[in-house]
Amino acid sequence: MQTNTSTALSPVQVQVIAALAQGRTVTTAAAEAGIHRNTIYNWFQDPAFQAAVEQAQSEYAETLRDLMRDLAARALQTLREVLDDPKASPSVRLKAALAILQRPHFPNPGWHMPERIETPEEQQIVDNIPEMNADNRVTAIARNAPCPCGSGFKYKRCCGVSSPGKLNLPNSAQGTAA
Numbered sequence: 001m002q003t004n005t006s007t008a009l010s011p012v013q014v015q016v017i018a019a020l021a022q023g024r025t026v027t028t029a030a031a032e033a034g035i036h037r038n039t040i041y042n043w044f045q046d047p048a049f050q051a052a053v054e055q056a057q058s059e060y061a062e063t064l065r066d067l068m069r070d071l072a073a074r075a076l077q078t079l080r081e082v083l084d085d086p087k088a089s090p091s092v093r094l095k096a097a098l099a100i101l102q103r104p105h106f107p108n109p110g111w112h113m114p115e116r117i118e119t120p121e122e123q124q125i126v127d128n129i130p131e132m133n134a135d136n137r138v139t140a141i142a143r144n145a146p147c148p149c150g151s152g153f154k155y156k157r158c159c160g161v162s163s164p165g166k167l168n169l170p171n172s173a174q175g176t177a178a
Contacts, residue, residue: 008048016040017049021056076100 009017012033019029020040030037043049082088082096141148147158154160 009052013043013049013052016043017052017056020053021060 012035015033016029016035019032020026024032026040027037030040044053079096079100083093085093088096141155141160143154143156143160145155147153147155147160149159151158
């Protein structure tokens, strides 16, 4: 990883920046550089040092993204070779096929394709998930408030009864339900 740091940074600062960009803690980066961690905290007061750390972190993240794209392409190629290999046992080919079919899908975290492969209809559904979650929020109902089902009973005596498997009908409707 190569960082574009100014000449004002010392070699030790450059070493610390590289360690921080790779996700090491301040304490670990300080120990590797042979300095006290408070020195690094003092360096963070310098805008040039802060900017260099941020730039190095973004470059490192982009490098990791590129590596993940390359690994994903190689993994898919390997799976294709296993599926196409007539010498591979059926159980191995089945496991390879399941690895492809059961891959985590967007928007779930984890491994996913570099580009979306959903149909336009599926894409529209995925894009509307946050709106659907917002529409389905549970609202709190006071136990002594009238039941929102319109029965005329208090919520705690109607839909708010928490006995699983029991049909919660108002008393007037219990005689007609059977």
